[in-house]
Amino acid sequence: MRSHILDPITINGMQVPNRTVVPAMVTRLSGEDGFVNQAIIDRYVSYAKGNVGLIIVEAMAIHNSKSGPLLRISDDSFMEGHRKLARAVHAASDSKVVPQIIHFMKVARSGWRQTIDMLSEDDIKGIIRDFGAAAKRAKDAGYDGVELHSAHAYTLSSFLSRHNKRRDRYDGRSLEGRLRMFGDVMAEVRANVGDDFPVGVRFLADEMIKDGYTLEDSRLIALRMAQLGVDYISLSVGGKFEDAILQEGLPPYPYTGYSGERCMPGASFPKMPHVHYAAAIKEMINRKGYDIPVISAGKINAPADAEQLLKEGKADMIGMARQLLVDPNWPKKVMAEREDDIVPCVYCNVCKQLDENFKEVTCFLWPKGYKQAPAYDPALTPPTWDSEIPLQAEYADGIVKLKWQRATGDVSGYDLYRAEDNGDVKIIQAKKGGKFDDKSVLGGLKYSYYIRAYGKSGQSSAPSNMVELDLPFSVS
Ligand SMILES: Cc1cc2nc3c(=O)[nH]c(=O)nc-3n(C[C@H](O)[C@H](O)[C@H](O)COP(=O)(O)O)c2cc1C
Known part of the structure; x- marks a missing residue:
């Protein structure tokens, strides 16, 4: 029995039944209108039926800026869909469900992109307000918490970045200046949701770009986030605009360069290339007296590896994005001691390419034509070989x-x-x-x-x- 991975954990009152997490993964299943639809509900219910402990719903916009297909939580018209989604997940199992909320800046087909130094003071006040309002909507919709997207190429992450070119209260020349926007957002979010509603953060352990920040800064960023009252820390790496490969006639896309490759490491990478970040960050915040959970992700998919990471105290929870996409029943199969039935991710990154091309994100390993992972039926008979030497x-x-x-x-x-x-x-x-x-x-x-x-x-x-x-x- 895998005792660590199946252990429950309580995060600011939220009782998570085990240590598995599906980190946010854009599905492109919504239209450009950003409303929750049945396909989206089916996707997240499949994780709940598979007994994933903590389900993070894909990045959803807190503002009305144009984008490809992306969920939104930017005004009350989206509430009905979110209520339905939260209810459906809760009806399926005791999994907990938390939306990731995001602010992003403008990009154009010409290759131009807005950067944070172009934001006026009023723009910044508006972003802070929008985060607070979206977090409140997440609470009112019946979600179990909210996650602030402060990773990759997006607005909050750009304030944390060493490429931050602002020269005001949010001055990019000092770590304290770079942290200030997150502090302002966190204060507004807390004012809107109260102290007893779980607020997590996703941020970069390493920007993975030239002159970007590394673990030297991310240890300290994590500590400050803990001091500011976040309830969990979910780590990612890379996914930046700075090294994106520009394609004529297409807006810049942050997962096309090397930092994008590191964010979703493909088949050519060794397994678990990012666990040392979680271990170092966890050590730092624990040493300073904070015991909020740290979630590690990046090519972790073998139950024995997940178990070992938890046992050695290198992480508190295990994030598996692509693995739980291919097989959302991973936790259920581990519980039933049927690990051999897990369909392992081979990190071919077809899902990454679908996302990049704004196409519905499915998995190459699902049976042809499936829009969702097949349900788990333990009674099905396995395939057999006709020949002795196939x-x-x-x-x-x-x-x-x-x-x-x-x-x-x-x-x-x-x-x-x-x-x-x-x-x-x-x-x-x-x-x-x-x-x-x-x-x-x-x-x-x-x-x-x-x-x-x-x-x-x-x-x-x-x-x-x-x-x-x-x-x-x-x-x-
Ligand atoms: C198709 C796809 C969409 C993703 N969308 C998001 C997202 O919305 N927010 C986010 O923080 N990370 C996103 N990610 C990154 C994953 O959450 C995860 O950090 C990454 O895939 C590495 O974990 P893995 O090796 O377990 O897949 C996405 C990844 C993929 C493959």
Whole structure:
């Protein structure tokens, strides 16, 4: 039994049933009108049915500025939808649901973008008021708390940034100046929601850009946020405009550059590249007497890893965005001790690309045409192999060519497992079809492969035959 990950936690009165968190993930399921619709409700109910402890609803705008499809909470006309969403999640399980509220600045197809030094004092007062009003709406709608989006390329994060060019009360030349806007917003939010309503924050542990801030500052930013009374800290990294790759005729997009890649680290990154940030930040705030939970995210998806991070005190809660997108039933399967049924994320980042192109965010690993993750049916029979040796592999010119015969039964796809040099077995790919070229092998090492077919609900076939290849070493 995974005792740590399934432990409950109370956050300013909010009783979260376990330590799993789905961090905010834009779905692009709403129209440009920003209203909650049935598809949005279905998405968040699927996390509740999967027993995710804390569900953060995707970033929603606190103001009326134009954008692509994005939820809004910027006036009372949006309340009915939010009430429905909060009610539906609560009806599905004891998961807690908290919206992430965001202010962002203008961007144009010409490549121009508004920066915080262009904001007048009145603009700033308006932003502070809008945060307070949106937080109050979140409370009135029946959500369990509210999360202030102070990460990535958006307004609050830009005040915290070392690229802040303001020279007034919010002066970017000092850390204290950079922190002032968050302090003003936090004071307004508290005045609107009271002391006993959970207010969390998402901010960057590292900007991941040239001359951006790093852990040296984020430890101190976290401490100040704790002093200002935030009830939890959720960490992210990167996702900035400064290194965005500009495309002719398209507005700049903050996840196109290297910092965007770090924010949603893809398959080429090692697992859990950002946990040391949470560990250092947690150590800092705990040492100064604050025990508010710190949430770590970024390529964490194995139950044993999540459990270990909590056990070692490197984080208080585990954020899994893409993993819970592919399989919202992760917590339920861990509770039932059916971890083998989890459909693992392979970090192909198709979801990231859909988001970037303003298309509905779905997962490549779901059965074709599905708009939501399939429901979990523990009684479904796993796929089976007809042949005793379905998998074959051969090596030539730096590439291992794998092909396999299809499994029978309810098959959604195939996970490819690989061990390098008799080391740990990793899932390197998930495929719908029957072949894959492994181009990231090194001559001179030994590689072992097997595959498993998985069905809609996640139940996997037995492993196929294992193929072992000793690759020849050559430098020519
Ligand atoms: C499609 C998509 C949309 C996202 N939208 C948001 C968002 O609205 N707010 C936010 O703070 N982070 C957003 N993120 C970042 C995730 O919350 C998370 O920090 C990141 O994906 C790394 O965690 P993971 O490796 O568990 O996916 C998004 C990520 C993806 C893939």
